[in-house]
Amino acid sequence: MATDKEHITLMFNDIAPTYDKLNHILSLNVDKSWRRKAGRHVKKAVTDLEKPLILDVACGTADSTVQLAKSIENADIRAIDISDGMLEIGKEKVAKLGLQDRISFSNSCAESIDFQDNTFDSVFVAFGVRNFSDREQGLKDILRVLKPSGTLLVLELSEPQNVIIRWFYNLYFRNILPIIGKRVSGNAEAYRYLQKTVEKFPMPKEFIAMLQSCGYQEIKHKALTFGLCRIYQAKKI
Ligand SMILES: C[S@@+](CC[C@H](N)C(=O)[O-])C[C@H]1O[C@@H](n2cnc3c(N)ncnc32)[C@H](O)[C@@H]1O
Incomplete structure (x- = not known):
């Protein structure tokens, strides 16, 4: 599985035009409720x-x-990504909603964020950490740009731990999702990549240990929808 930044950028550029549509199809729109829930967590952190x-x-x-x-x-929001294709669609969406005064975009990678130390009250990463080419470096650089007392919120897909649910999940994720992904996006590799990155993403105990070793404290974790998705919250003290 290719994990280098250039390859990941090209892959997301390629699927950018169908990304939103496929997200909603593949998650049966459940991704929207996960994002709303995560939004409420971030709101609480900066209340x-x-x-x-x-x-x-x-x-x-x-x-x-x-x-x-x-x-x-x-809130004022800055948004970064390494894929110009994804960023362009994001910019159009934000302009259509008239939110361009509150949201600004730049091409920057998680491992070397183009902002000064201690800038942000909160940092949010949705379905992104598993794609970082150097996960620890990304988490450390996020810690650098967080203000003291700032909060990191991570929303990430995960394998459910219940064996029965995992059986259905594997059937869907390994056999059905790549076919739909290929049909709609034309990029079979991207949706095999999705399945592999989710399978390889650390389980909660391991990810919490990684957050701790990167310098985060007061780490909390919550499973959503039978553990298909998880929210992690961690603080810079
Ligand atoms: C699965 S998408 C998630 C997008 C969005 N957060 C969402 O909720 O739909 C993953 C995104 O991570 C970006 N990405 C991958 N590696 C990155 C890195 N090292 N730094 C910044 N963005 C990265 C990709 O370009 C892609 O847009």
């Missing part, structure tokens, strides 16, 4: 602040960025 500044890392086509802007009406 005392008059004008929180939030960074959305690996923002893609900005579905999560827009959800953040809707959930936290007083």
Whole structure:
């Protein structure tokens, strides 16, 4: 499985035009409720602040960025991604919604974020961490740009732990999802990549240990929809 940045960028550029449509088809629209839930968690993390500044890392086509802007009406948001194809669709979406004064985009990678130390009140990453070519470096650089007392929220797909649910999940993820992915996007590799990255993503105990070793504290974790998705919350002290 290719994990180098250039390859990942090209792959997301290629699937960008069909990314949103496929997300909603493949998750049966459940991704929208996960994003809303994550938005509420970020809102809670910045609730005392008059004008929180939030960074959305690996923002893609900005579905999560827009959800953040809707959930936290007083927030200013910066959004970064390495794929210009995904960013272009995100920019159009944000302009159509009239949110361009509150959301700005730039091409920057998680491992070397183009912002100064201690800039953000909260950083959010939705379905992005598993794609980082150097996961630990990405998490460390996010810690660098978080203000002290700032909160990282990670939303990520995961394999359910219940054996019966996992059997159906594997059937769907390994056999059905790549076929639909190929039909709609024309890119079979991208949807095999999706399945492999989810399978390889660390289970909660391991990911929490990684967050700790990167310097985060007060780490919490919550499973959503039978563990098909998980929210991690971690603080910079
Ligand atoms: C599955 S999409 C998620 C997009 C969006 N956050 C969402 O909720 O739909 C993963 C995104 O991560 C981006 N990405 C992958 N590696 C990255 C990195 N190292 N730094 C920044 N973005 C990255 C990809 O270009 C892609 O847009």
